[in-house]
Amino acid sequence: MTAPPDDDPILTTRDAALLLGVAVSTTQLWMESGALPAWKTPGGHRRVRLSSVRQLQMQQSEETGIAPECTTEGTALEAARLAALAASGLMDTPPEEVFDRLARLAAQLTDCPIALITLLGAQRQWFKARVGTDITETPREWAFCSHALAAAVAFVVADAQDDPRFAGNPLVTGEPHVRFYAGIPLADAQGRQLGTLCVFDREPRCLREREMRALHELAAIASEEIARRTQV
Numbered sequence: 001m002t003a004p005p006d007d008d009p010i011l012t013t014r015d016a017a018l019l020l021g022v023a024v025s026t027t028q029l030w031m032e033s034g035a036l037p038a039w040k041t042p043g044g045h046r047r048v049r050l051s052s053v054r055q056l057q058m059q060q061s062e063e064t065g066i067a068p069e070c071t072t073e074g075t076a077l078e079a080a081r082l083a084a085l086a087a088s089g090l091m092d093t094p095p096e097e098v099f100d101r102l103a104r105l106a107a108q109l110t111d112c113p114i115a116l117i118t119l120l121g122a123q124r125q126w127f128k129a130r131v132g133t134d135i136t137e138t139p140r141e142w143a144f145c146s147h148a149l150a151a152a153v154a155f156v157v158a159d160a161q162d163d164p165r166f167a168g169n170p171l172v173t174g175e176p177h178v179r180f181y182a183g184i185p186l187a188d189a190q191g192r193q194l195g196t197l198c199v200f201d202r203e204p205r206c207l208r209e210r211e212m213r214a215l216h217e218l219a220a221i222a223s224e225e226i227a228r229r230t231q232v
Contacts, residue, residue, distance in 0.1 A: 159204035
């Protein structure tokens, strides 16, 4: 049986190098040669599946007689996060008023045209609630919210066009033409971050302190609802 995509996390070149115990430059050479199947994001960054890294580890183990190393802490945490996301049962479910209301309030309280409650799987970012956009999901590599989860705190981008991390992002160069982003991670009862409550604007800006406090309060409510559904 083939494992669901969310059970096979996407890794950066550095993550793969750590797992393989080699230099980043060596990992890049393996990717370019095809020894380690990989692809490039729209921004030109290499990405690889955990399963591909594991397969190469097994090949190396057979050749050297040395067992492959255990999963790194970061990969283990991501695997636990994805398991918790699956346990929540929220991905790809119909709209629910409890989440829709929070997104509407986030848009109103910050005066932003777009507000979302996002959930981040291994491959994609899916929107449980959305205001101001017809987009229902994006590839994970496009997700501003990935940075919010990595930061584990409120993450703000004042002007995406002036930020080298996002200037070439399809959500910036095309619809909905994002310039401003603010996102708060959403966590389950064990603190595993499953997604965000976030707002976007098509103009550069910043939020006032009271607006950020409001986002934090709404995110806390969303996290409580997510924690109630998590079973692991």
